[in-house]
Amino acid sequence: MSETAPRIQTGQIYAQLRAEILAGGFDPAQPISQIKLAERLGVSRTPLREALRMLERDGLIASEPNRRVHVTALSIADLEQLYASRIVVEALALRITLPRLEAGEIDGLRVAIDEMHTAAASRDVERWEAPHRRYHDILRSHAGDRIVKLADDLSAHGERYRRVYLNEPIAWSSAEAEHRAILDACRTRDVRLAAERLSRHLARTALTVIASVAPEHDASPVRTAVRMVAGTADTKEEP
Numbered sequence: 001m002s003e004t005a006p007r008i009q010t011g012q013i014y015a016q017l018r019a020e021i022l023a024g025g026f027d028p029a030q031p032i033s034q035i036k037l038a039e040r041l042g043v044s045r046t047p048l049r050e051a052l053r054m055l056e057r058d059g060l061i062a063s064e065p066n067r068r069v070h071v072t073a074l075s076i077a078d079l080e081q082l083y084a085s086r087i088v089v090e091a092l093a094l095r096i097t098l099p100r101l102e103a104g105e106i107d108g109l110r111v112a113i114d115e116m117h118t119a120a121a122s123r124d125v126e127r128w129e130a131p132h133r134r135y136h137d138i139l140r141s142h143a144g145d146r147i148v149k150l151a152d153d154l155s156a157h158g159e160r161y162r163r164v165y166l167n168e169p170i171a172w173s174s175a176e177a178e179h180r181a182i183l184d185a186c187r188t189r190d191v192r193l194a195a196e197r198l199s200r201h202l203a204r205t206a207l208t209v210i211a212s213v214a215p216e217h218d219a220s221p222v223r224t225a226v227r228m229v230a231g232t233a234d235t236k237e238e239p
Contacts, residue, residue: 013043013051021060021071022159028073031064059157076214079161083206084221086154090202091195091229093140093151098191100142108138109183113176120172125163135179139186139198158205165205168212174204192231199229 020026038048052069055061062072072078115131133155140151165171178201185194206222 009043010047010050010054013041013047014054016041017051017055018058018060018156021055022156024160024163026071028071031068031070032061034069058153074160074164076210076217076219079206079209080217080219080221082154082157082161083202084225086151086158087199087202087222087225087229089147089151089154090136090140091199093143093147094195094198095191096144096147097138097140097142098186098189098194101138101186105138105141106183106186109135109179109186112138113179113183116179117176120176123166123172125166128166129159139182161209162205164209168208171208175201178204196230199226 026032032052034045034048034052038045041048052061056063056069060072061069063069112131112135116128116135119125119128119131136155137152140148143151166175178197182194182197182201185197203222203226207219210217210219210222
């Protein structure tokens with residue numbers, strides 16, 4: 001076996017578990033049996049432990065004093081911090097990217113929306129996620145490696161919350177309308193409008209989920225982030 005094989009195996013385990021966690025495949029209330037998990041994945045305990053440590057650094061896994069681990073639970077505090085960060089970072093990425101987008105890339109946004117529309121007709125979240133991810137990838141594609149990676153990580157963490165949002169009946173049509181509005185602003189190369197529409201699109205997910213589970217919660221970080229993008233941070237304008 002080559003010296004790089006264990007690292008490759010650890011990376012594969014990490015990627016698989018990360019995808020399962022983000023898709024809601026683990027119950028945060030149930031400790032994870034590393035023995036059973038290793039058996040299910042067909043791997044040894046050593047690369048599995050390293051993959052779990054990587055997931056812990058990502059904030060997706062928490063360790064208990066007895067060395068048991070569990071998936072971190074979704075929370076209002078995490079949701080609003082995550083989406084406030086996403087709004088600022090993704091709006092910046094779009095402002096950098098839009099002037100550099102080629103016509104074919106802008107057309108790629110339309111293609112992604114059409115594919116999302118087809119998946120939405122049957123409420124197929126798995127089929128919807130791929131073009132949705134591609135759509136947002138295009139919007140940040142020319143922002144630079146560090147910004148793109150940061151935006152990618154935040155977006156990946158948001159997948160669990162997106163799935164909660166898509167349980168709302170109106171979410172599918174709202175998301176499509178917002179995606180098309182962003183595309184319209186991109187076609188006219190209106191950087192300010194595109195960034196503002198993107199920020200409000202991202203905020204809607206967070207604010208809708210918060211309103212459904214904790215309607216009394218203010219979610220001021222999300223609203224402040226939207227106002228920052230719109231250039232109205234010192235006003236009381238609502239997103």
